[in-house]
Amino acid sequence: MALQQISSFAAGQWVAPGAGARTIASAITGAPIASAGNDALDVLAMLDHARNTGGPALRKLGFHDRARMIKALGQALTARKAELYAASFDTGATQSDHLIDIDGGIGTMFVFASKGRREMPDGQIYLDGEVEQLSRNGTFLGQHVCTPLQGVAVHINAFNFPVWGMLEKLAPTLLAGVPSIVKPATNSCYVTELAVRIMLEADILPAGALQLVSGGLGDMLDHLDCQDVVSFTGSADTALKLRSNPVILQNAVRFVAEQDSLNASILGPDAEPGTPEFDLFIKEVAREMTTKAGQKCTAIRRIIAPQPRVEAVIEALSARLSKTVIGDPRDEATRMGALVSGGQKADVLAKAAIIGQEAEQVFTMDPGLSGDLANGAFVPPMLFHCADPDHAQRVHDTEAFGPVSTVMGYRDMDHAVALANRGGGSLVTSLITHDADVARDVVMGAGAFHGRIYINNRDSMKESTGHGSPLPHMVHGGPGRAGGGEEMGGVRGVKHYMQRTAVQGSPEMLARIGGKWVPGATEVAGPAHPFTRRYDELSIGETLNTASRTVTMDDIEHFAHFTGDTFYAHMDDAAAKRNPFFPGRVAHGYLLLSFAAGLFVEPNEGPVLANTGLDGLRFMKPVSAGDSIKVRLTVKKKTRRTDEYGEVRWHVTLTNQDDEMVAEYELLTMNAY
Ligand code: NDP
Numbered sequence: 001m002a003l004q005q006i007s008s009f010a011a012g013q014w015v016a017p018g019a020g021a022r023t024i025a026s027a028i029t030g031a032p033i034a035s036a037g038n039d040a041l042d043v044l045a046m047l048d049h050a051r052n053t054g055g056p057a058l059r060k061l062g063f064h065d066r067a068r069m070i071k072a073l074g075q076a077l078t079a080r081k082a083e084l085y086a087a088s089f090d091t092g093a094t095q096s097d098h099l100i101d102i103d104g105g106i107g108t109m110f111v112f113a114s115k116g117r118r119e120m121p122d123g124q125i126y127l128d129g130e131v132e133q134l135s136r137n138g139t140f141l142g143q144h145v146c147t148p149l150q151g152v153a154v155h156i157n158a159f160n161f162p163v164w165g166m167l168e169k170l171a172p173t174l175l176a177g178v179p180s181i182v183k184p185a186t187n188s189c190y191v192t193e194l195a196v197r198i199m200l201e202a203d204i205l206p207a208g209a210l211q212l213v214s215g216g217l218g219d220m221l222d223h224l225d226c227q228d229v230v231s232f233t234g235s236a237d238t239a240l241k242l243r244s245n246p247v248i249l250q251n252a253v254r255f256v257a258e259q260d261s262l263n264a265s266i267l268g269p270d271a272e273p274g275t276p277e278f279d280l281f282i283k284e285v286a287r288e289m290t291t292k293a294g295q296k297c298t299a300i301r302r303i304i305a306p307q308p309r310v311e312a313v314i315e316a317l318s319a320r321l322s323k324t325v326i327g328d329p330r331d332e333a334t335r336m337g338a339l340v341s342g343g344q345k346a347d348v349l350a351k352a353a354i355i356g357q358e359a360e361q362v363f364t365m366d367p368g369l370s371g372d373l374a375n376g377a378f379v380p381p382m383l384f385h386c387a388d389p390d391h392a393q394r395v396h397d398t399e400a401f402g403p404v405s406t407v408m409g410y411r412d413m414d415h416a417v418a419l420a421n422r423g424g425g426s427l428v429t430s431l432i433t434h435d436a437d438v439a440r441d442v443v444m445g446a447g448a449f450h451g452r453i454y455i456n457n458r459d460s461m462k463e464s465t466g467h468g469s470p471l472p473h474m475v476h477g478g479p480g481r482a483g484g485g486e487e488m489g490g491v492r493g494v495k496h497y498m499q500r501t502a503v504q505g506s507p508e509m510l511a512r513i514g515g516k517w518v519p520g521a522t523e524v525a526g527p528a529h530p531f532t533r534r535y536d537e538l539s540i541g542e543t544l545n546t547a548s549r550t551v552t553m554d555d556i557e558h559f560a561h562f563t564g565d566t567f568y569a570h571m572d573d574a575a576a577k578r579n580p581f582f583p584g585r586v587a588h589g590y591l592l593l594s595f596a597a598g599l600f601v602e603p604n605e606g607p608v609l610a611n612t613g614l615d616g617l618r619f620m621k622p623v624s625a626g627d628s629i630k631v632r633l634t635v636k637k638k639t640r641r642t643d644e645y646g647e648v649r650w651h652v653t654l655t656n657q658d659d660e661m662v663a664e665y666e667l668l669t670m671n672a673y
Contacts, residue, residue, distance in 0.1 A: 006036035006190045009200065009212040011049040015041060022186050022215060025336040027092030028328055030375035034190045036214020046181055046211050046222055050152035054179030054208025059148050062123050064640060066175050067116030069204050074109035076202035077167075077195060081106065084163060084194060091162065091188045092338030092377060094329040095483030097292050099316045100469070103162035105195075108488070111472035112171035113451060119491050120175070122514045122640045126491075126502055131518055138520045143510045146498035148177030151227030153497055156242070158233045159185035159340045160295040160401075160539065164190040168229050168472065168488055173208065176497035178229070183213040185234070185485040187340045190214075201342070222247050229254040229497055233297065239483055239556050250555070256496055258476065260399040262423035264302040265467060266416050266442065268433025273312045281432040284456065285405065286320040288468050289381050290336040294403035295344070298428050298468040301399060304419050307409035314385060314407055318363040321381045326367040332596070339377040339402055348402035352382050358392040359384035359406050379403060389419055396422040397481070413438060417445035425480020430454040430467040451478030451486065517541050517636040517651060530635065531602035535646045535671040546599040548630035548657070551587045551623055559591040586622040592663055593617075596631045596654055607672040609645055617665040621656065628657045636666065645670045 003023065007014045020039035023032045058066065077084070084102045085095065093101065103211075120126055126146050132142035140458045153173045157165035160211045166182050173180045184192035194474035199205065213220075221230065224247060232239055232255065239257040242248070248255060265285055271277035288300040305313045329337030329630040339345050352361075369376065386395045389408035396419075410416035420429045420442075431442050434457040443453055452474065456464045470476035477490035487493055503513060507520030525541035526533060530544050560566045568575040569582050576582040593614075623629060637649040648671050654663040 003032055004034040004195065006034050006193050006214045008038065008214045009196060009210075011045040011211070011487040012207055015175075017215065020216065024187060024190065025341060026090040026376075027340050028090060028376045029372040030342055031372075033090055034192075036186055036189050039216070039218070041215075041218055043218045043220040044223060046213075047152060047220065049208045050179040050181060050211060051089045052152070052208075054206060054210075055148075055150055055152070055177075057206035058174065058177045058179060058209055059124065059150075061177070062433045063120035063126065063175060063177075064117050064122045066177060067113045067120070070109050070171050070174055071113035071118065073199050073202065074106045074113065076204065077102075077109070077198055079104050080198045083198070084191060087191050087194050088162070089330050089337075091159070091191060091340055092293060092329060095332070096332055097329070100291065101161045101164045103256065104469070105167035105539040108164065108168045108472040109171045112175055112494075115473075115490050116175045116494075120494070121515065122638070122646075124177070125514060126495075126498065127514045127516060128495070134504065140390065140504065141510055141518065141520070142502060143514060143518075144500055145503050145514065146416065146495055146500050148498050149227045149229065151178070151225060151229070153178050153180045153229045153231060154217075154224070155180055155182045156217070156230065156232045157182070157184045157192070157469070158297070159187040159344075159493060160292055160297070162188040163195050165233055166192050166195065168470070168476070170210070171472070172488065172493040172554040173418055173497045174205075177493045177637055178497040179209045179211075181211045181213060183217050186215055206524065208422060208558045214466070221245050224248060224253045225251045226253065229256065231256040231485075231496070232483075233258045236483070237483065254496070256401055256477075256485040256487065258297065258427070258485050258487060259481070259483040260401075261297055261425075261427040261478055261482040262301045262396055262399055263298055263426045263428050264304050264420040264423060265430040265432070266410075266420060267303075267305040267309060268314065268431060268435055268438050269306050269413065270435045270438065271432055271640065272309070273316070275434070277432045277434055278312075278316075280458070280461050282316045282320055284430065284432065284467050285317060287466070288350060289321065289383075289403045289405050290324050291468065293336050293339050293379065294381075294405075295339060295401055297466050298470060299405075300430070301405055302395065302419070303405055303407040304410055304416050304422065305407060307411060308386065309356070310407060314362050314383065314600065317383060317407070321363055322365055324365070324381055326378055326380060327369060328373060336381070339379055339458045342377050346402050348379055348404065351400035352396050352402075352404050354394050354398045355384055355400060355404065355406060358394050359386035362407070363590055383407065389422075397424065413441050414445070419443055420446050421449040423449070423481060425474065425478050425482045425484070426450050427470075427478040427482045428454055428467060429454065432456055434458060449479060451475055451482060462531065511540065515540060515637070517634055519651070523632075523634055529602045530633065531608045532604075532606050535648065535673045538638065538648060538671070540635055540638070543632060543634040544600060546631040546633070548628040549595055549599060550628040551591070551595070551625060553585070553625040554575040555591065556585065556587050556625060559588055559594075563588075563590070565590070567660055582622050583624060586624055587627075589619045589663065592619075592623060592629060592654055595629060596663075599629075599631045600633045600652075609670045609672055611667065611669050612647070613668045615649075615666040615668065617663070619663050620661045623656060623662055629654050631664055633667070641670065643673050647671075
């Protein structure tokens with residue numbers, strides 16, 4: 001059978017394999033199926049295309065435009081995911097593995113698309129945090145802003161998740177406004193290539209936003225500079241080699257690494273056999289060992305159980321693992337497929353042998369395969385027991401990237417935490433317990449060594465997402481051995497592709513830069529009441545100053561009895577005076593808010609569709625009967641929401657007859673375009 005030719009997409013052209021191409025074998029049968037790589041790939045042209053065509057086009061758009069693009073890419077992939085499933089079987093993955101890789105990757109795109117529109121501005125500059133007051137009178141302020149890097153993100157991915165691995169990096173990169181060159185691991189690049197084709201054929205991205213290298217990267221990394229980012233997933237050895245590249249070091253090129261990790265799972269001391277937690281622990285560990293045949297950066301490599309429970313854990317785990325149906329992943333009965341290649345199989349067996357020097361193998365099974373499958377990269381689950389984990393080293397530093405894990409006993413929680421931390425920095429540790437004190441101790445003791453701590457028990461098990469699943473909302477990465485990098489984590493992940501700059505200047509400057517009104521910046525009177533003006537007509541800084549209204553004792557009495565809020569500070573002069581906050585009976589804060597609405601509202605039907613909330617309310621000075629209040633309402637920020645309306649955030653201040661601030665808040669309305 002002719003080998004499938006896996007192309008690269010470089011500077012707007014598909015480039016077929018050429019000199020230096022590698023042959024890729026099916027994980028299931030070991031037979032050659034594809035060829036990828038071309039030594040003649042023009043990496044300089046690719047960098048130029050990304051930097052000078054893709055980058056400028058992406059930066060012209062705003063965060064919301066790019067978020068919509070990411071959503072459309074996710075939809076294009078969804079429409080053709082059956083093709084991706086079909087292509088993926090040859091990597092050894094089962095249909096449930098595909099759900100993690102393909103559906104999980106698409107889901108990640110959707111989460112970033114939605115976060116981009118909900119949590120990022122409808123503009124080009126991201127404001128990081130609030131305005132900082134740098135001067136006494138507020139004429140000189142500071143604001144951290146993030147703008148897209150003007151280079152290219154080179155995404156180097158591991159073989160185990162050819163789709164998710166690309167998309168979890170691509171979504172935050174595109175959202176940031178940075179073009180990407182994706183380089184999948186050669187072993188499974190045929191799946192990534194198909195996903196890239198689907199995205200490009202959907203014709204959503206500007207030219208130069210996405211390029212693909214199938215095969216080797218050549219000397220691309222030697223041409224990176226301070227505006228570029230390398231985001232790497234793979235082995236610690238390769239990460240070390242790539243991050244030590246003199247050009248990367250000299251130009252301080254951002255290098256995000258997510259690499260080998262000796263993750264652990266701890267069985268809490270309360271989780272005795274017979275409890276829901278014990279069963280849950282066995283289920284999670286067995287699942288982590290066998291999903292993707294253990295080829296997951298987050299898989300559980302070390303099983304840490306109370307010493308007296310070690311035997312029960314081994315027994316229960318062995319019983320569960322013995323039911324693993326190993327075989328052709330296309331067969332629906334199969335629960336565990338093959339490793340990605342014969343090379344990986346040899347590597348896993350060699351690593352298991354190293355672990356075997358310090359631990360006794362307590363479970364394995366005959367995969368029972370014959371025919372074509374006999375040449376596939378199948379490895380059965382292998383469970384080890386390390387009787388002396390304190391004096392062992394290899395069980396804590398050898399990552400057998402397959403269905404291999406080691407049970408070790410702990411004496412007390414400090415010991416359990418110390419063992420988990422022996423991984424030297426991991427992506428994830430899980431803890432199965434129903435005891436919140438144990439959970440707190442583990443977070444305190446192991447947090448510094450782990451990027452994620454996953455706690456599960458009878459209360460959360462039905463909805464929990466699994467020890468091994470990085471989620472787009474949460475940070476993925478870990479210190480030390482895990483690479484020291486961080487990916488995803490919602491908007492945090494987008495910032496890896498942007499530069500944070502501390503901008504200092506006058507309120508007017510900051511307001512104009514950020515597209516968000518800042519106290520002290522210009523206030524302009526609009527041509528009509530702002531509630532009669534449509535979303536697009538309102539300008540940032542447009543302000544309404546209302547007439548004033550005197551608050552009477554009758555108002556306070558009436559409000560108290562009408563609402564039932566007869567709190568003593570509003571009703572009893574002597575009691576209110578005994579309180580350090582009040583001069584005597586005072587108006588209810590909510591009465592003031594209601595009066596404020598009465599002062600600023602325009603009653604007729606108009607473009608204001610709804611009042612959807614109020615943020616950051618502060619009452620600063622009490623209002624007594626006889627005082628008067630007036631309101632200033634300023635358009636602070638506008639965010640497009642749907643095709644029909646957008647959100648207007650108003651800065652509202654209430655002041656008294658002496659112009660002292662009585663209350664301050666932000667009012668949210670939805671306004672028609
Ligand atoms: P590698 O580190 O060898 O490869 C990872 C990526 O780096 C691949 O895309 C690879 O491309 C690329 N790469 C390798 N060398 C270079 C280079 N000199 N310049 C540019 N890119 C390069 O990991 P593997 O995928 O081969 O897996 C090996 C081991 O890594 C596993 O056995 C496992 O222990 C660990 N691993 C850890 C993962 C994790 O997330 N923790 C994930 C996957 C693997 P190419 O394929 O073309 O060589």
